[in-house]
Amino acid sequence: METNQTTLHQGRVPIYPRSVSGRYRTIKYIVLLVAYGTYFLLPWFRWERENGPDQTVLLNIIERRFYIFDLTVYAQDIFWLAGFLIIAAFLLFFVTGIAGRVFCGYFCFQTLWTDVFLLIEHIVQGERNARMKLANSAWSMKKVLLMSLTWLLWLLVAFWTGLSFTLYWDDAYNLIYQFFTGAAPFPAYATTLFLTLTTFVMAGLAREQVCTYMCPYARFQGAMFDEDTLIVSYDEPRGERSCGRCKPDKGNKQQQARVEQDIGDCIDCGYCVQVCPVGIDIRNGMQYQCVSCALCIDACNTIMKAINYPTGLIRYTSQRQLSGEKNRVFKLKNIGYGFALLIVTTLLSWSILHRTTTELRIQQIRQPLYVHLSDGSIQNRYMVKVFNKRDEEMSYKLTLQQRPGFSWEFSPSSQLTLPASKSAEIQLVVRADNPQKDGADQSVTVYMTYTENGIEKEISATSSFYFPTQGD
Amino acid sequence: MSKDKQKQTVQTTGHAWDGDIQEFNNPLPNWWLWGFYLTVIFAVIYWVLFPAWPVGDGYTKGIANEIEYTTRDGKVVKTHWNTRALLQKDLMEARAQQQKFIEELNQSTAEEILKDPAKRAFAFSVAKVLFADNCAACHQAGGAGLAGKYPSLADDDWIWGGKYEHIEHSIREGRNGNMPGFAARLTGQQIDDLCEYVVSLSGEDKENTKVASGKALFSGEGGCVACHTSEATGNIAIGSANLTDHIWTVANINDQMSHAEKKQAIASVIQKGIARKMPAWKNRFSDTEIKMLALYVHELGGGM
Numbered sequence: 001m002e003t004n005q006t007t008l009h010q011g012r013v014p015i016y017p018r019s020v021s022g023r024y025r026t027i028k029y030i031v032l033l034v035a036y037g038t039y040f041l042l043p044w045f046r047w048e049r050e051n052g053p054d055q056t057v058l059l060n061i062i063e064r065r066f067y068i069f070d071l072t073v074y075a076q077d078i079f080w081l082a083g084f085l086i087i088a089a090f091l092l093f094f095v096t097g098i099a100g101r102v103f104c105g106y107f108c109f110q111t112l113w114t115d116v117f118l119l120i121e122h123i124v125q126g127e128r129n130a131r132m133k134l135a136n137s138a139w140s141m142k143k144v145l146l147m148s149l150t151w152l153l154w155l156l157v158a159f160w161t162g163l164s165f166t167l168y169w170d171d172a173y174n175l176i177y178q179f180f181t182g183a184a185p186f187p188a189y190a191t192t193l194f195l196t197l198t199t200f201v202m203a204g205l206a207r208e209q210v211c212t213y214m215c216p217y218a219r220f221q222g223a224m225f226d227e228d229t230l231i232v233s234y235d236e237p238r239g240e241r242s243c244g245r246c247k248p249d250k251g252n253k254q255q256q257a258r259v260e261q262d263i264g265d266c267i268d269c270g271y272c273v274q275v276c277p278v279g280i281d282i283r284n285g286m287q288y289q290c291v292s293c294a295l296c297i298d299a300c301n302t303i304m305k306a307i308n309y310p311t312g313l314i315r316y317t318s319q320r321q322l323s324g325e326k327n328r329v330f331k332l333k334n335i336g337y338g339f340a341l342l343i344v345t346t347l348l349s350w351s352i353l354h355r356t357t358t359e360l361r362i363q364q365i366r367q368p369l370y371v372h373l374s375d376g377s378i379q380n381r382y383m384v385k386v387f388n389k390r391d392e393e394m395s396y397k398l399t400l401q402q403r404p405g406f407s408w409e410f411s412p413s414s415q416l417t418l419p420a421s422k423s424a425e426i427q428l429v430v431r432a433d434n435p436q437k438d439g440a441d442q443s444v445t446v447y448m449t450y451t452e453n454g455i456e457k458e459i460s461a462t463s464s465f466y467f468p469t470q471g472d
Numbered sequence: 473m474s475k476d477k478q479k480q481t482v483q484t485t486g487h488a489w490d491g492d493i494q495e496f497n498n499p500l501p502n503w504w505l506w507g508f509y510l511t512v513i514f515a516v517i518y519w520v521l522f523p524a525w526p527v528g529d530g531y532t533k534g535i536a537n538e539i540e541y542t543t544r545d546g547k548v549v550k551t552h553w554n555t556r557a558l559l560q561k562d563l564m565e566a567r568a569q570q571q572k573f574i575e576e577l578n579q580s581t582a583e584e585i586l587k588d589p590a591k592r593a594f595a596f597s598v599a600k601v602l603f604a605d606n607c608a609a610c611h612q613a614g615g616a617g618l619a620g621k622y623p624s625l626a627d628d629d630w631i632w633g634g635k636y637e638h639i640e641h642s643i644r645e646g647r648n649g650n651m652p653g654f655a656a657r658l659t660g661q662q663i664d665d666l667c668e669y670v671v672s673l674s675g676e677d678k679e680n681t682k683v684a685s686g687k688a689l690f691s692g693e694g695g696c697v698a699c700h701t702s703e704a705t706g707n708i709a710i711g712s713a714n715l716t717d718h719i720w721t722v723a724n725i726n727d728q729m730s731h732a733e734k735k736q737a738i739a740s741v742i743q744k745g746i747a748r749k750m751p752a753w754k755n756r757f758s759d760t761e762i763k764m765l766a767l768y769v770h771e772l773g774g775g776m
C-alpha cells in the first residue's frame with residue numbers, strides 16, 4: 001500500500017476538527033454571517049437609479065460601467081481600483097504588524113468557506129469522533145449515504161457560490177432565469193462551473209493545504225511580524241512550570257496544589273489540538289501553519305472554566321508580553337503603515353468625492369501630423385471627446401482661444417447635446433499661417449462651457465500644434 | 473494513521489539483480505494517473521464527436537456536429553464541424569447584425585449621415601477599416617499621400633473634385649491622370665521659362681522677363697492652357713492640377729527648397745509628363761461601402 005512509500009509529496013493527513021464554542025467562535029460566526037449575507041444577497045437588492053440598471057451592485061463589462069450603490073465607475077476611473085488595492089494592501093500590512101494573521105483567521109474567504117463546509121460535515125456526519133470512525137470504517141450503505149449527502153450539500157454551496165458571483169455581472173433576476181432555461185451567455189456557465197469546482201476542491205478537499213502550501217500571503221507575512229505582534233500563544237511557563245504538564249491526578253486537581261508541586265497548569269486534555277483546523281499543537285510554539293483562528297483559545301478557556309482554573313493559558317499575546325514586558329504599539333513601522341493607509345484612503349476618497357461629471361479630452365490625429373493647404377497654411381486635426389457622466393441630458397459649447405494667424409472649425413458642430421451617460425467625438429480642424437512665428441505658442445486649448453445645476457462652468461483640454469520642421 | 477504515512481520504509485519491485493541490486497518502486501502519483509486516464513477518455517469521446525482520423529483520401533467527420541450557414545450569395549452550406557465553417561458562420565451572423573445599419577445608411581444622404589451621431593460613428597468606423605485595408609497601401613495612413621506618387625487626401629486640394637459625388641465617382645470608376653511629356657516639343661530654354669512662370673504662380677519671387685516669356689509659352693506654343701486653363705487653376709473634370717496654390721501634387725516640392733531646386737523638380741514633370749492611374753473599385757466595394765468611404769475621405773481633408 002502507499003502508506004509504506006517514500007514520496008517527495010507528503011500525503012495529506014486528514015483533519016477532523018472538533019467543534020467548540022466561545023468568544024472567538026462567536027466573533028467568527030458573526031463575521032461569517034455578515035460576509036455571506038453581503039456576498040449572497042447583494043445582487044438581489046434593488047437600488048433606484050435615474051439612469052442605469054436598478055441593481056445594488058452591477059459590474060457591466062459590455063458598457064464598461066460599474067454600478068456600486070450611488071457610485072457609477074466608468075472605464076477611465078479604473079485607477080480607483082488601483083487605489084482600492086493599495087488601501088487593501090496597506091490595511092493588511094498595518095493590521096498584520098499589530099495583530100498578526102487577523103485576515104487569515106477571520107476574514108479570508110478560504111477560512112470562511114472551509115468553516116461552512118466543516119459545519120456541513122459536522123451536521124451530517126456528527127462530531128469529530130464520529131467522523132473519524134466513519135472515515136476509517138469499511139464502506140457500508142450508511143457510509144455511502146452520509147458521504148454522498150455531505151458532498152451533495154458541499155456541491156450545492158459551491159454551486160451557489162459560483163452562481164452568485166456571476167450575478168454581479170448582469171441583472172440578477174434576469175440572469176438566473178436565463179441560467180436555468182439554458183439561455184444565459186456562455187461565460188456565465190463557464191464562470192459558475194469554474195467557481196463551483198474551485199470552491200468545492202479548495203473548501204471541501206484541500207482546506208488547510210491552501211493556507212499551508214498555496215497561499216503566498218501566508219509565506220510573506222513573516223516579514224510583517226515582530227516581537228510586539230499579537231500571536232495566539234501557549235503560556236509555556238504557566239502551562240509547564242518546571243515539572244511539565246500532566247493529566248489531573250489525585251493530588252494535583254486544584255491549581256494551588258499544582259503550583260506547590262511545580263506542575264504546569266496544562267492538564268493535557270488535548271482539546272486545543274482537536275479543534276485546530278490546520279492540525280497543529282499550539283503548545284509547540286508558533287508555527288507557520290497557524291492561521292490565528294483562535295479556536296484553541298476558546299477550547300482551552302472552556303476547560304479552564306470547567307475546572308476552575310484562571311483562563312488565558314492559551315491567549316492572544318506577543319513575544320514581548322510573554323517575556324514580561326509591555327507591548328509597544330506606537331513605533332515607526334506601525335505609524336508608517338497607518339500614515340500610508342491614511343494618505344491613500346484620503347486621496348481615493350477625495351478622488352471619488354470630486355469625480356467630474358463632465359470630461360473633455362483632446363487627441364491629435366497624427367496620421368498625418370500636419371498638412372500643407374492650398375493657401376500655404378498648415379492644418380492639424382484633433383479628435384475631441386466629450387463625456388456626459390450625469391444622469392441627465394446636457395448641452396455643451398466648444399470653442400478655442402482667439403489667436404492671430406489661427407482659425408478652426410468643429411465638425412459636425414461646436415455645439416452638442418448629449419443624452420445621459422453618453423459620449424461623443426467631434427473633429428476639430430485647426431489652421432495656422434506658415435511659416436510659424438518664432439517663439440509662437442504651439443499649444444491648442446479647447447474650452448467647453450456648460451450649465452450644471454444653474455451654474456455656468458468651463459473646462460479645458462490642451463494639445464499641441466505641429467508645424468513642419470526644417471527639411472520637410 | 474498519520475504515523476503510517478510518515479513511516480520511512482521503502483518499497484522495492486521485489487526483484488534482485490546480481491544478488492543485491494534492487495529497484496525502488498516509485499509508482500506515479502494517483503492524481504497524475506487519473507489525470508492521464510481522463511485525457512484518454514476525453515480523446516476517445518473527441519474522436520467520435522469531431523473530425524479526427526485520416527481514412528483513405530478522407531477522414532472521419534464526427535457525428536452530430538453539423539454546421540449550417542448561408543453564404544453571401546445566399547447559398548445554404550451544411551458541413552461537419554470545422555473551424556473555417558465556424559468562422560464563416562460567425563462572419564455571416566456579424567454581417568446580418570450590420571445589415572440594419574447598412575440599410576439605414578443606404579437610405580440616407582451624406583448630410584443626414586453626418587448629422588446623426590450614431591450613423592456617422594458607424595459609417596466612419598466601417599470606412600476606417602476599409603480605408604486601411606484597401607486605400608492606405610497607396611494613399612498612406614490617414615490619407616497622407618506620397619509626395620510625387622500618390623496624392624494626399626488630407627489636404628484641401630482636390631484634383632478630381634472634393635464634393636461627395638466627386639469622391640464617390642473617383643472610388644467607383646477609378647481615375648486616369650495623364651499629362652504628356654514635353655521634352656521633345658520644347659527646348660530646354662523654353663522649359664526653364666515655363667518653370668519660372670509656374671513657380672511664380674504660387675507667389676514665389678520672379679524674374680520678370682523669363683516669367684513673361686513663360687506665360688506666353690503657357691498659353692501659346694506649350695499649349696498648357698488646354699488642360700490647366702488660362703488662370704492655371706486646373707480642371708477637376710479632367711484632373712488637371714491647380715498650379716496657383718501651394719500644393720504640389722506631383723512635383724516633390726517643399727517650402728525649404730531653393731528657387732533652383734523647385735524649378736528643377738517642375739522641369740522634370742514637364743519633360744517626362746505624368747501617367748497616374750487609380751483603379752476602379754466598383755467591383756470590390758458595395759454602393760454603401762463607397763458611400764461610407766467617400767464620407768470618410770471627405771472628412772480627412774475637410775472636403776470642398
